[in-house]
Amino acid sequence: MAVIQIVFILVAVVTIISAGMVVSVRSMVHAALWLVLALLGVAALFALLQVRFFPVVQVLVYIGAIATLIIVAVMLTRQVMQDVGSQLNSNWWLAAFVSVTLFIGMVWALSNWPGMMTTTRAVPPGGEDIVAFGKALTDPAGFVIPFEVASVLLLGALIGAIFLATERKEKQG
Amino acid sequence: MLNDWLYIGIFAGISIFLPAAAITIAGILGPRKPDLLKNSIYECGIETVGTTWVQFKAQYYVYTLVFLIFDVETILLYPWAVAYHQMLLFGVIEGVIFILILLGGLLYTWRKGALEWV
Amino acid sequence: MNFLYDPVGFLAEWLRGLLSTWGIPDVWITFMLFLVGAGLLATGAMVLVVFLIWGERKVIGRVQDRFGPNRVGPWGIFQTFADLLKIFTKEYITPTGVDIVSYNLAPILAVASVLMVWAVIPFSITFYGTDFNAAVLYIMAVGSIGEVGVVMAGWGSNNKYAMLAAFRAVAQLISYEVPMVLSLVLPVMFAGSMSLVGIVQSQPVWNIFLAPLGAIVFLISSIAEVGRAPFDLTESESELVAGFNIEYSGLKFGMFYVADFLHAFTISLLFATFFLGGWQGPGAAQFPFLGFVYYVLKTGCVYFLTVLMRAALPRFRIDQMMDLNWKFLTPLSLVLVMLSALVYKILPKNMVFLQVIVMVVLNVLVYVVADWLLNYYEKRNPRPAVVNELRPMARFPYAVAQSSSVSKKAREG
Numbered sequence: 011m012a013v014i015q016i017v018f019i020l021v022a023v024v025t026i027i028s029a030g031m032v033v034s035v036r037s038m039v040h041a042a043l044w045l046v047l048a049l050l051g052v053a054a055l056f057a058l059l060q061v062r063f064f065p066v067v068q069v070l071v072y073i074g075a076i077a078t079l080i081i082v083a084v085m086l087t088r089q090v091m092q093d094v095g096s097q098l099n100s101n102w103w104l105a106a107f108v109s110v111t112l113f114i115g116m117v118w119a120l121s122n123w124p125g126m127m128t129t130t131r132a133v134p135p136g137g138e139d140i141v142a143f144g145k146a147l148t149d150p151a152g153f154v155i156p157f158e159v160a161s162v163l164l165l166g167a168l169i170g171a172i173f174l175a176t177e178r179k180e181k182q183g
Numbered sequence: 184m185l186n187d188w189l190y191i192g193i194f195a196g197i198s199i200f201l202p203a204a205a206i207t208i209a210g211i212l213g214p215r216k217p218d219l220l221k222n223s224i225y226e227c228g229i230e231t232v233g234t235t236w237v238q239f240k241a242q243y244y245v246y247t248l249v250f251l252i253f254d255v256e257t258i259l260l261y262p263w264a265v266a267y268h269q270m271l272l273f274g275v276i277e278g279v280i281f282i283l284i285l286l287g288g289l290l291y292t293w294r295k296g297a298l299e300w301v
Numbered sequence: 302m303n304f305l306y307d308p309v310g311f312l313a314e315w316l317r318g319l320l321s322t323w324g325i326p327d328v329w330i331t332f333m334l335f336l337v338g339a340g341l342l343a344t345g346a347m348v349l350v351v352f353l354i355w356g357e358r359k360v361i362g363r364v365q366d367r368f369g370p371n372r373v374g375p376w377g378i379f380q381t382f383a384d385l386l387k388i389f390t391k392e393y394i395t396p397t398g399v400d401i402v403s404y405n406l407a408p409i410l411a412v413a414s415v416l417m418v419w420a421v422i423p424f425s426i427t428f429y430g431t432d433f434n435a436a437v438l439y440i441m442a443v444g445s446i447g448e449v450g451v452v453m454a455g456w457g458s459n460n461k462y463a464m465l466a467a468f469r470a471v472a473q474l475i476s477y478e479v480p481m482v483l484s485l486v487l488p489v490m491f492a493g494s495m496s497l498v499g500i501v502q503s504q505p506v507w508n509i510f511l512a513p514l515g516a517i518v519f520l521i522s523s524i525a526e527v528g529r530a531p532f533d534l535t536e537s538e539s540e541l542v543a544g545f546n547i548e549y550s551g552l553k554f555g556m557f558y559v560a561d562f563l564h565a566f567t568i569s570l571l572f573a574t575f576f577l578g579g580w581q582g583p584g585a586a587q588f589p590f591l592g593f594v595y596y597v598l599k600t601g602c603v604y605f606l607t608v609l610m611r612a613a614l615p616r617f618r619i620d621q622m623m624d625l626n627w628k629f630l631t632p633l634s635l636v637l638v639m640l641s642a643l644v645y646k647i648l649p650k651n652m653v654f655l656q657v658i659v660m661v662v663l664n665v666l667v668y669v670v671a672d673w674l675l676n677y678y679e680k681r682n683p684r685p686a687v688v689n690e691l692r693p694m695a696r697f698p699y700a701v702a703q704s705s706s707v708s709k710k711a712r713e714g
Contacts, residue, residue: 039456043403046449057188062434063495066442067258074445075251078475081452082247085468137187137434140495144266147259148274157277160259161284164252168288171248172297175241186331190431191420191439193332194339198416201343202409202556209389209552222397243472246623250475253631257482260638261438264490267642275646279639286635289627298627300620 018058025051038084046077062137245297249289256285307589310427313338339420342430346419346563351381353562357608364612391551396459399548403457408549408556410450415564417443422570423498425580425592436497437485440571441478444526447560448474451545454557458548466544469619470528470535476623477525477532480518480630486638487515488575491645501579509576510657512641514664516576518634523568524607525622527561531614532622569603570596577603628678633671640667 028048032041049072056065120126146152263270263278292298304311313334320330355370355378362369370377395404421436423429433439448471455467489495491511492503500508509516525532535544546557573579577599580592617625644663648656 040400043449043453060188062187063262063438066435066438069442070438070445071251071254071258073449074442074478075247075254075475078445078448078452078471079244079247079251081449082243082468082471085456085464086241086244135186136432140262140265140434141269141493142266144262144264145269145274147262148266148270148277150273154277157259157263158281158284161256161281164256165284165288168249168252168285169291171252172245172292172295175245175248176295176297187431187433189332190335190339191417191433193335194343194420194430195413195417197336197339197343198413199409201347201416202412202559206405206408206552206556209391209555210393212390213392213551214390215392217395221394243468246472246476249627250479253479254482257479257486258438260483260486261435261489261495264486264642265493265495267490267646268493270646272646275642279643282635282639286632286639289632289635293628298623300623 014058018055021051021054021058025055039081042077042081042084045080046073049073049077060133060137063140063143242300249292249297252288253285256281305590306587307425307427309425310589339430342419343416346416347559349566350559350562351385352378353566353604354381354384354558357562357611360605360608361612364609385555388552388555393553394548394550396548398459400457400459403453404548405553407450407454407457408553408560410453411447411560412556412563414443414447414450415560415567418567418571421497422574423501423579424596425589426586427589428593429498432496432498435495437489437495437500441482441485444474444478447564454549455545458545460548463545463547466535466547470545473528473532473535473619473622474526476626477522477630479522480626480634481522481526483631483634483638484512484515484519484522485575487512487641490638490642497574497579501574501581504578504581506653506657507576507578507581511645511660512576512637512664513661514668515634515637515641516572518630518637519575520572520603522626522630523571524565524610525626527564527568529561529565529607530611531617534616534619534622565607566600566604569600569607572603573599629671629675633667636671637664637667 025048028044028051031044032048035041035044049068052072053065053068056068147157148154260278260281263274263281267275316337317330317334320333321327325333358380359369359377368377370380373379373383418440420430421433421439423432451467451470451474455463455465455470458464488500488508491508492500494500494503528535546554549557573596579599580589580596582592582595585592585595640663641660644659645656648659
């Protein structure tokens, strides 16, 4: 087995275990920290695809902003430290059945899909061409509409978030 | 070959190993005399009152939200900046419109008073 | 390749030749060279911190009209080694109820996040860790890992004050990351590449002449990112009982300290790379060693500037800091990026002198308008003064009171 396959299996195992720990640990701050590890694992998986830009963006946005947001939100809510009660509710057997069925179904469907076995185009050794990415973002025949719509979407998210946050402040009086 | 990422992986391993090794060595070298008073939580010399959890300001959440929005904006802006020299003026104006929309968002946030510390 | 012209490249080639004559396959040679190079660079960075601490203490001492350390060794050079010896043998007092993993991982993450920036910095034309394609965003990303370290330190310490201070620190760090990332769009724009090697190579004319205001915004926001004076509210050594470092003792605290100084030096390195032309200088392309010397000189000047700022400026309050960031630096950097992009595109490509003049005039205009707007805003909502009038003071003895005007006011009312 090539070294890169061993590394991939290691990273994948770490990511899956961290993701499992996120939903099963009792303390929510611990869950947030396991989430950070899971996101680092995803960034490492991107890095194994030999691209440069996306793992870095993953760490910067997901860990730097979203994981921090989750940790701050966890700290702001009450009853963080005591996470009483069982982690499972009474219908856990149904949930397990549905998820296993879905998993088997997806594996079967993907293994029968011819696109799964095609090799992707190789990334040039210096990393992907960010100049082409940037030109595509501003090309009228390319992705300029999604580019501008993304900024409007971000504006909408900002206004919605500020609206919700200030409303909460008024409720607190 | 993943030469870049290999180097960064090695560097990450070394930069975690070095402080960890130093801290372990200092742990071996130092005395170890745990004492009930020494191990109590520091609160300016008096006993701790109440549990170790206080109500935080909601303002931290608002700052983190605004930071998230601007973070996503800048990562969309970087490929635009990298392709700057190969763009026509039209491409530059598209990026300027992108920034203008988000500048408007910042001004909205400012006017709504979401950026005050209190 | 002569040893004198390019010591690092010469040594790397010699080592590679030696290993290949021993019959080791190429992949392992690369791996071992990377290991040796990374190890030397990381160790060099940690050892450099020792001299940085000494230098800072001497300079701050001189600013405060005293000598600084001068007993241990000539000019007190070995003072930091003595401090290191002391801190290595201190006891780790781990308070009760700490979360072991978070508490112990936090100082390691703090140092690791700063040390990893050194992997992509070009020290000369041949001496760099790796020519990373997206190095600018990589630097920001490893800074984010440092923020997670701060949260872990504060929360893992099981101490109210540590948690409060850690949250303030995180609020400051993430707030000041926005103008930092935005002002870095300017060098990336001028260079057309996100890799630091590309940015340095595109600076026969230094970027500080094409975007002086962007350089100032970057400097201010990166000093705030480090948490150095005047932005060191979160670790104010005379107030707030050392912030999120309260429950750390011995070398764990020493690691936070090392991370602080190394981060300050790293941002000086980054400022020199982005805005002062890195290793560029007369003759640096042929003689890489000269490039390294120029780089060290430029970084030293910027680091000296940050030490002077620490020695001279009082601390900001947290609301002043946040207002400075969100209401001044962020809109300023957004407007600057927009206008610089538009104007630079219109300018003719080969008349460098004209470009520099126009960009400097643009930056000065943007600053003047921003300053006027800020004064206008300040007149409309004045910031409430904390102290309105002089509080009654104890009376001085008459002889001493003759000499200063402040005590004259106190005498009269």
